[in-house]
Amino acid sequence: MGNWWILVKERFSPASYIPMIAVFTAVNGLYLSKQAEMEWNWTQFFLTFILLLSFFFRMRLFDEIKDYEVDLKINPTRPLARGILSVIQVKKALLLLIIFELILAAFVGGWNSFIVHGLAIGYSLLMYEEFFIGDFLRPHLTTYAVTHTFSSFLLAISAGVAMTGISITDFHADIYIFFLMNWAFFNLFEFARKTFAVSEERPGVLSYSNIFGRTGAWLLSTSQAAIGIILVSSAKIEPLVIAAFVLYLAASSLYLIQGNAKAAKIFRNSSAAYLLVHYIIVIYVLGAS
Numbered sequence: 357m358g359n360w361w362i363l364v365k366e367r368f369s370p371a372s373y374i375p376m377i378a379v380f381t382a383v384n385g386l387y388l389s390k391q392a393e394m395e396w397n398w399t400q401f402f403l404t405f406i407l408l409l410s411f412f413f414r415m416r417l418f419d420e421i422k423d424y425e426v427d428l429k430i431n432p433t434r435p436l437a438r439g440i441l442s443v444i445q446v447k448k449a450l451l452l453l454i455i456f457e458l459i460l461a462a463f464v465g466g467w468n469s470f471i472v473h474g475l476a477i478g479y480s481l482l483m484y485e486e487f488f489i490g491d492f493l494r495p496h497l498t499t500y501a502v503t504h505t506f507s508s509f510l511l512a513i514s515a516g517v518a519m520t521g522i523s524i525t526d527f528h529a530d531i532y533i534f535f536l537m538n539w540a541f542f543n544l545f546e547f548a549r550k551t552f553a554v555s556e557e558r559p560g561v562l563s564y565s566n567i568f569g570r571t572g573a574w575l576l577s578t579s580q581a582a583i584g585i586i587l588v589s590s591a592k593i594e595p596l597v598i599a600a601f602v603l604y605l606a607a608s609s610l611y612l613i614q615g616n617a618k619a620a621k622i623f624r625n626s627s628a629a630y631l632l633v634h635y636i637i638v639i640y641v642l643g644a645s
Contacts, residue, residue, distance in 0.1 A: 360449075363435040368416045372628075377412055379635040380508075380538070381405045381515050386642050387534055387591065388516030396643075397519070403464045404518040407457060411476065411511060414453045417446050418484045430561065465518035472517045472524060476510040483507060497562045498576070501546045508542040509535055533590040540584035541631050547577040548627030551611075553620040565620075574612045577627060578605060581634075588638060596637045604630040 364370065381404050389396060420436050427437040435441060454477055461473035483504050486493055493500045512535040513524065551565045551573040564573040585601055604626060611623035 359435075359440045362440050363420070364413075366435055367420060368413055373412060374409070375632060377408050378405055379632055379639065380512070381408050381519075383635045383638050383642070384512040384515040384535065384538065385519030386639055388520050388522070388531065390642055390645065391531060392520045392522050394520055400464065400519050403460065404515055407460050407464060407473065407518060408511060408515055410453050410457050410460070411473075411480070411514075414450055414457075415480060415483075415507070417450055417453075418480070421446055422484070422486070430558075461514070461518060465521045468521055468523045469514070469518040472510075473514045476507065476514045479507055479510055495562075497550070497564065497567060498547075502539075502543060505542040505546055506539055508538040512538040530590040533587055537584045537587040540580045540587060541634065544577050544580040544584065544627060545631050547573070547580065548624050551577065551620065551623060553611075553615055553617040555617050556620060570615045571612060574608065574623070577623075578608060581630065584634070591638075591642070593638055593641045596641065597634065600630065600633050600637055 381401065385401060385404055386396065420434070421443055423431075423434075424436050424443060427434045431437060436443065436446070457473060457477060458470060462470040465472075482488075486500075487503065493503065516531075516535070517524065547564050550563045552563050553565075557563060557566050564576055567573075568576060581601055581604060585597055588597060607626040607630075608623050611619040613619070
């Protein structure tokens with residue numbers, strides 16, 4: 357267990373992931389609860405949070421395995437690369453997590469939740485196999501990213517269904533539009549975290565800044581926030597969301613103007629913080645409505 361804790365601390369930091377998964381669970385669960393005119397249930401929320409925590413941790417383990425051969429050369433200090441855990445140990449844990457998620461999904465949200473979360477698991481397994489076109493996808497960083505972050509849309513639906521137990525056959529178009537908001541904001545997070553100053557770039561490591569340049573990388577990230585706001589507008593959430601977006605543009609523009617390592621770090625941190633703030637605002641507005 358000590359070795360697993362090392363991997364968690366280094367590659368799945370609780371301080372970063374737990375707040376993000378909590379607000380992700382809350383915003384999607386609360387939205388669908390409101391649509392279904394159901395009362396908020398803290399037990400349902402906690403169990404759904406555990407379900408999604410397992411899913412996100414499993415995604416991290418998938419990436420650790422996929423990156424193993426590269427990490428041996430480029431990132432030898434990562435847990436698997438330095439032998440803290442073996443690939444076989446991680447694969448066994450993945451199987452147990454999949455079984456655990458299916459059982460928990462059925463327990464929390466019944467048959468509807470079991471089916472929807474099963475679909476999300478199936479998509480995650482396709483991601484693990486890189487849709488069987490990994491040789492094509494890997495050199496195309498943006499395409500690779502958006503095909504993988506699409507899982508956030510499926511997981512958002514899973515969170516909502518687990519919280520409410522309702523069937524996706526009862527969804528109307530605005531529900532799907534709202535859940536697509538998650539895809540845009542996860543794209544923002546993914547694009548921003550791989551955007552650097554020139555001095556931070558590493559040979560042989562793809563980033564959005566070395567593909568599109570500083571301006572292109574900034575536009576790529578901020579465009580996703582703009583798309584996310586348009587999608588969330590299906591829930592009639594406006595002033596505070598717009599205000600947060602404007603503040604984010606102001607903070608992130610430092611990278612656009614200066615482009616040094618300090619500004620790039622501010623851009624990455626402000627993007628992650630903005631994702632959390634956006635979700636918290638949406639939760640607040642939904643809760644007050």
